[in-house]
Amino acid sequence: MRLVADTEPARLEPEMRDLDEDAPRPRRPAARAKAEPAARRPRRWRNPFRSALTRRILAVNVLPLLILVGGLLFVGEYRKGLVQSELDALRTQAELIANALGEGTIDRPTAGEDVSLAIEAARHMVRRLVEPTGARARLFAADRSLVADTRVLSGPGGSIYIERLPPPEDDPPVLGAAGRVYGWIVGLLPDGEELPLYAERPVQSASDYVEVNRALEGEVMRMRRRDQFDRTILSVAVPVQRFKQVLGAVMLSTEDGAIQKAIRSVRFDILKVFAVALAITVLLSLYLGGTIVRPVLRLARAAERVKRGQGRPPEIPDIGRRNDEIADLAESLRTMTQVLWQRLNANERFAADVAHEIKNPLTSLRSAVETAARVKDADQQRRLMAIIQEDVGRLDRLITDISDASRLDAELSRDESEVVDVARLLDALAELHSTMEDGSGPAIRLDVARHQELTVVGLESRLGQVFRNLIANAVSFSPPGGTVTLKAVRQGAWVEAQVEDEGPGIPPDKLAAIFERFYSERPSGEKFGTHSGLGLSISKQIVEAHGGTIVAENRQAGGRITGARFVVRLPAGHG
Template identity: 55%
Template structure:
């Protein structure tokens, strides 16, 4: 993670510096400016030569005075560092600023020596290496090769030929060492007559020096910025990766542990995303432990509830094998049949209870009209005609998002319980209404009510507080617990209380609250 943070932070810096180091446009501007400056110098030299080094010959025509022109060419460029050559109208070289004595094949030429201190070979190697690497990315057009024959003529230089035709021209070339050579040629004219061409040649060292200086400054800034980037990356890595690694190691310890010996570190005081992650992991871990505890308790409760009918079955079977009385054997067989039915009902409810969470998490909710659902259930229960009657009061278009089959299961459990506890001449009243953004449904009966202090306990698994008149084993004790879990899965709430009058309990009231809008199920 540390290296990736560093790479991401440094990548943009490298791209920026690479783009700046290229400096292609800046280099072209420097070359263009240098050529313009050389052209101005050449125009001045041409003007001076046409004034002082041109005279009339014996035939009364304008001609270049060779000795005067050669002396002027040597003196004019003395302080510019450029090389000047003068070509006659016939294209032959007639003057060269580097010729010290005589002219032609035996001339002595002066060569410019490097300034003291400029012979640092390591610096030169590094500069050439840098320029070579950058040249791979510049994509410039290849430049023509600069040649310097012993006896030059206009045919060797197209810019000279252009100047003899009356046009000024500049050319950029490279020499045998790969250095740029700039040359400009302008015509020497007298009364619009082209008498010669003066050619100025200068190497591109000044341009390369300027580019090198700019690149060096950029590299210095880059080194500083890169150092800051590395330090910031290390800091970010410490702030981000170390706590993440700490959380990961703690999560791995929790995964491998068999108890609550290890916990997730509390980093919520950071007040950032990592702190939020720490809090979420802690909550998730606690939820998982609670779920595991609940599974263990559920397994223990199931084992206990199944053991009771199994014990009764075992006792009845063992007794039946010893009895000779047919009537007593018949009664024992009835007990066995009832215990088998009780086991079947218990196992069915346990199976429904265990797979309910998975079903609720996968299924898609639909719009359920509570008025239609409750009236349908009331007609179903009232069809028998005897016993307590179910009366429904609900407005039209009271629609909630829910799983209809599970919602039917909830209200069947609640209405069935109310009918069980109500006297034969009593009623079960089901009322529904809107309360802001919730649908409220109450189921009231005329029974004995809920034992004091048991309003919450009746929703526990395997709670079996039943009427004394009811045959034992008719219910598994999971109905209310299942109903409460279904309502909670719909972001609702199921509660129980007693209906009282003048301090006397007149029956039980179960209240279901369901959201009218889907809040993220």
């Protein structure tokens, strides 16, 4: 035993120096870390359309607008109304002309002859009556021949055809380009119906026109046709009658130029509103995309820095002033990063502590083995073998406790929580201690408020581990014949459990340090290495994972310490 006592102090100092050399280097001060982001490079312009999310937002906002405008540009019902109004006007004009012809251009028959139209008088009257309307009038006789056409002038040199020419194009280039764009857009719209082709023969007769044939039979008929230039021709044929006798037929026809002009005006107004709405929609979409994409990109770059981060934890941008879901995401990422780096730092410290704690028994083992190889005395060899067995047992306890501590987080997050009755749990632990007690240790006394509901939500096995550690710790410090008291009471929304002993208490400056890993403050008569120093640390980790707290304090009476007390507070659950 003296061999170990002589060598152990000598080997601890170099180990501590080695451990300090292997420990992670201190990080840069926080003030310097915060000052660095101030020196940023000037912000460069970025094309907003490079963002897929911005393009999607723009498409989602613009597509309904395009569909709406497309529907408005179709103006099918509006066109039908204009066509119907134009046909009604043509019919009214044709009926007026037909009535005038039936009353004023009749040849007075002699006895036994039928009434007929005075052709020359009818031609002049038709031309005069139709001139203000701008329509084309044709008069067909009862024998189906064409006798008058306002587009044809007859003279000594023959017939002259009159054709209305479109006005000269003097629009500025901008309007010309707008007109071409308008024509392209209108060309994409469905026409809605197929019309028969309008064609004129060199020598026209009533048989060429369905509506004229019906008019010679005494009916009024309307027609719509489309010519070779894709213009719509509207026509109305009305019979010319004298006392129910059909003397001929008047056919009025016109192109849909006025209708197209009205529709064009309406469509241009719609396109103007659409252009303004499109510009506003694009700008708002870009703004919306920017307010979403820019912070998301900043968070993505920050996450990338976290992945590659070395030396110090990278900063997650603070966008909390937005007060929206992206701010919540940034806050969650910031909290996650802090927890991640705390976990990494804790793992580093844990690895360093484990290396230090394992080196001690390993060094002792190596010394004992090397010495046993040189010692020939049987008694000394037996003592060395006892040392080796103790160190092996210490290593086994260390590895077991380290394994338990390392997988604790995973178990706490994976296992399903349940309702745990703290009073029943303390009863079971007290009964188990009484069963295993041989009479030389302290007694267990229960002080549980059984009239209260003492239930919590958690893992019963892990909470039982906490109280077993606290009871074992209290038993080891209690004097022979002493008492360990287990208390439980409900305090508002918390269940408070206490484990008290009658031992020497805890040094006041060590009340917080006893929960650190591998810290061991054992009774003076206890064999070294019996405990790993992880029990209270694991207990604190379990309690905090359940949303509770654990503290240590000294019991006092008359100004002196009469024992230690561990207080565990857990959120109350419902059974």
